[in-house]
Amino acid sequence: MCSVWLICKRELASFFFSPVAYVVLAAWAFLMGIFFSGSFFNYALISMQLARNPQAAAQMNITPTSAVLEPVFASVSVVLLFLTPILTMRLFSEEKKLGTIELLLTYPLRDGHLLAGKFLSVLLLYLMMLALTLIYPVIVGLHATVEWGVVASAYLGVFLLGSAFLSVGVMASSWTSNQIIAATAAFMILLLSFILDFMAASVGADLAAVLRHLSIGLHLRNAIRGVIDTRDVIYLLNINILCLFLAMRSLEYYRWRA
């Protein structure tokens, strides 16, 4: 267990040593800031209009949480689509390129611990990124009443979604010694899972239901409305388990091929 933490710490140190970390963090803060301020001003505009028309306001049932925070959380999946492959691309690819994987695999470590340490490091980074965004609900809370239960549910959903994305990235990184290929592969897989949703529109009802279920992004919808559906949670956790399992197999395969 101790070795998991050692590996995780090294990954974090190495991540912050490279400029990539700062670029990703800056992009994240910038994009989330844009989305938030956009929907914040949008809401201000709508509520001013609705103030003049109380009847319509009563019908539409707009709250600060649903009008400001929901769109922000909904856009998270798109931002993550681009950023998580960059977070995960170096985890195994760099070790393979440098050859240090050969050294690590001759150390008294279990493959599972190695994998867990690496995954934990990007998970912690992601938690840090999420923590940065807590400022938005707080800002809204200063001016209006925030439904904190909905916010908590949304954060849980976003966390699970991000962890599924990261596990896809870890898996892709375990396949290749080329970081660009690792990032591209992860991006393509994630993108495909987004497109499944669109493809569902043009196929029969049965297949459409399956495609919708497989589409990663859709599993965030309930959570950001304050509904935690166990099917969503199980789906996202299953993605984690599947990808990490496949990454483990790929490490094993690497030993055989070397």
Next chain:
Amino acid sequence: MIRVEGLTKFYGSVPAIEDISFRVERGEILGFLGPNGAGKSTTMRILTGFMPPTSGSAWVADMNVAERPLEVKRSIGYMPESNPLYLDMTVTAYLGYMVSLKGVAGAARRDAVARVVGSCGLESVASRLIGHLSKGYRQRVGLAQSLVSDPPVLILDEPTSGLDPAQIIEIRNLIRSLKGSRTIILSTHILPEVSLVCDRVVVIHQGRVAFEGALDSLATSVKEDDVLRVSAIGSAEALQGRLSAVPGVRQVRRTGASNGEVHFEVRAERGREVRPALAAAVPAASGQLTELRRERLTLEDLFVRIVSGERKHEGEAAHV
């Protein structure tokens, strides 16, 4: 301490090593020789538990590598051929990280790092980034990495490759200073290094063991005539006749002449002392001896003989 039995490894359908067996006793330094692509690194990677063999087994520190991989890995220090390092860490951070992955923590960890930084001559670069070090210093960091957990078994894949002569000597002395306390397998292409450092050698060629034993017996294992050089002033025909008549001489060949001096290459039965008789044969042909010496087979010659001898056998086998 280390035992290898019938190791075979296929990469795809191509065999890298076939049926390799040898042993290394406790405290011994074994030189692992062979031409490029012979399968040295492959064998070492199997010993370290990095990859499994296709068939055969290996025991390190008297434990089966396949059955108890974690214990074996704890007792091994390994320096891969490519000497991989994390370029974004400082020397002390790297060594500290690697030793803690072997389960050494706290004050013991600090002591272990300080010890190898001292013994590998890394004091002056201890706080520098590995990515900023020269090749020689990186090589030392790699060696320090293999030593830092104080393992009883060391597996070093070409530890002196790419170093300047002074550094080679330093690293060699360092390895020699470990003698006795550790069992070491060392692969190298620098043959004099073997005679300076190793107790025994294993030569592998095309994936098979071509020779195993002490260095002295390497010389006797070469089944080939001794070669002597004789130069004398006198009649070439008379000299050649007399020299050929010496007991033990198999063949006399004229290799040249200059200023009335004639040069011969004499092949004699291996290990038989023919020099006094050759020296006596020259005046008997009314010549004057100017030079008589035995060609010494260098380690390189022996190595090439062993390797090309194998090839010859294979060629014969192919004809049949």
